Amino acid sequence: MARRGVTTALSLVVVFLGVCLPRPAAAKTATAQVHLSALPRALVVAVSPKQGEVLHAGDGVVTVTWSLNTTEPAGADAAFKAVRVKLCYAPASRKDRGWRKAEDVLHKDKACQFKVTEQPYAAGAGRFEYRVQRDIPTASYFVRAFALDASGTEVAYGQTSPDAAFDVAGITGIHASLKVAAGVFSAFSVAALAFFFVVENRKKNK
Ligand SMILES: *[C@@H]1O[C@H](CO)[C@@H](O)[C@H](O)[C@H]1NC(C)=O
Numbered sequence: 295m296a297r298r299g300v301t302t303a304l305s306l307v308v309v310f311l312g313v314c315l316p317r318p319a320a321a322k323t324a325t326a327q328v329h330l331s332a333l334p335r336a337l338v339v340a341v342s343p344k345q346g347e348v349l350h351a352g353d354g355v356v357t358v359t360w361s362l363n364t365t366e367p368a369g370a371d372a373a374f375k376a377v378r379v380k381l382c383y384a385p386a387s388r389k390d391r392g393w394r395k396a397e398d399v400l401h402k403d404k405a406c407q408f409k410v411t412e413q414p415y416a417a418g419a420g421r422f423e424y425r426v427q428r429d430i431p432t433a434s435y436f437v438r439a440f441a442l443d444a445s446g447t448e449v450a451y452g453q454t455s456p457d458a459a460f461d462v463a464g465i466t467g468i469h470a471s472l473k474v475a476a477g478v479f480s481a482f483s484v485a486a487l488a489f490f491f492v493v494e495n496r497k498k499n500k
Pocket of ligand 1: 363
């Protein structure tokens with residue numbers, strides 16, 4: 295009986311470990327290369343935090359708004375079907391960090407790694423309240439929005455000024471997934487304690 299309990303406990307640990315391990319990144323689908331420099335800057339993008347304002351990961355909220363630049367001719371957004379908004383490392387937070395390098399070819403770009411939202415394009419303007427995710431690292435950020443056509447290809451963009459970035463104070467010290475693992479194991483140890491307590495008591499009462 296006790297041995298079976300141990301086996302069950304061990305298999306539970308294995309299952310928990312599996313849940314905690316990071317998942318491999320989804321494979322990128324092959325698409326035509328889109329160059330940022332070739333896209334018209336047709337969207338006007340604004341965010342609520344002021345330059346240098348510090349938001350805390352997991353807590354701070356960024357209101358992002360976008361609209362078609364009024365200088366664009368009527369119908370310039372006829373092909374816009376969706377808007378994809380991303381959080382981008384500001385130049386100061388990319389310096390000497392190859393893994394955050396900005397690339398003109400969009401699918402190679404590593405400066406805009408974090409998804410803020412993707413939603414259907416509503417003629418004129420859009421707005422989204424983004425809570426800074428817990429895994430956003432400490433850095434300066436700006437926001438870029440892409441207009442996508444029916445095939446999901448970027449056809450225009452807009453961004454807040456990279457030089458007027460706001461800051462995120464990341465969850466420091468222990469990585470977020472480690473905290474989750476610690477929580478799971480604490481809960482597990484309490485459950486295991488209760489389990490063996492009951493098993494031992496039953497033995498005694500026999
Ligand atoms: C709108 O576009 C014009 C012309 O490209 C540009 O000069 C202007 O700065 C843009 N407006 C905003 C708010 O980005």
